[in-house]
Amino acid sequence: PGPRRASSFRGTDAPAMDDAQLLRYSRHVLLPEFGIEAQERFAAAHALVIGAGGLGAPVLQFLAAAGLGTLTVADPDAVDLTNLQRQILYSTADIGEPKVKAARLRVAAINPEVRFEAIHARVGAAELGPLVARADVVLDCSDNFATRHAVNRACVAARRPLVSGAAIRFDGQIAVFDPRVPDAPCYHCLFGEGAELDETRCAVMGVFAPLVGIVGAVQAAEALKLVARVGESLAGRLLLLDTLAMQWREVKVARDPACPVCAAAR
Secondary structure, three states, X not given: OOOOOOOOOXXXXXXXXXXXXXXXXXXHHOOOOOHHHHHHHHHHOEEEEEOOOOOHHHHHHHHHHOOOOEEEEEOOOEOOHHHHHOOOOOOHHHOOOEHHHHHHHHHHHHOOOOEEEEEOOOOOHHHHHXXXXXXXXXXXXXXXXXXXXXXXXXXXXXXXXXXXXXXXXXXXXXXXEOOOOOOOOOXXXXXXXXXXXXXXXXXXXXXXXXXXXXXXXXXXXXXHHHHHOOOOOOEOEEEEEEOOOOEEEEEEOOOOOOOOOOHHHO
């Protein structure tokens, strides 16, 4: 395996796996980079997922299936008919239900061993601080810059790795912002708060359904790697996907030494 400095895991306090768990997670245990040790790390880990929409749906499915011990999920919305084109965690029967309630039931059906903490609200800066501090890894699956910046500030303050994703039309992006990695940027280094950025949402611009699945799956992969302490994270790199051409690009992202969010925290 590659460098392990980017791990978010803070300890292994999960009990030893029984035979049923060894069978359930056998395809991960068989990976020499993972083995039983990584699976025990998954079981003891805590992920905070902000947003249970297009990106949050595949994130929750993969993290639950992998046996990540605790998922805290915050989302203020209810399932709408227009969500069903891409938010594959939900069904027609869920329309009108809070997304976190429907997600809890679906996650329990996927893996009843996973603890699910539902927050049916839009969490602000005051709530994010303690939520982020309790987590080992944070996944931003939101759809607006205000939330992304608030999550970033909380992750920098608590020194927690942030796995960020975005998708609109046919274009996606994924990055990891890890304040524990020397010279790694934070979200603000890349997208300055108050900068003149066009905030477009799929509600008015549309989004290609498989795109959110691809981006969410990569976010889940980065989170699991961080917890397992394997491979190299996307810290310092931004992945860009154009699904019309089905082309990936990678952009190096430098830390801003004058960043008002992360410079003072170094």
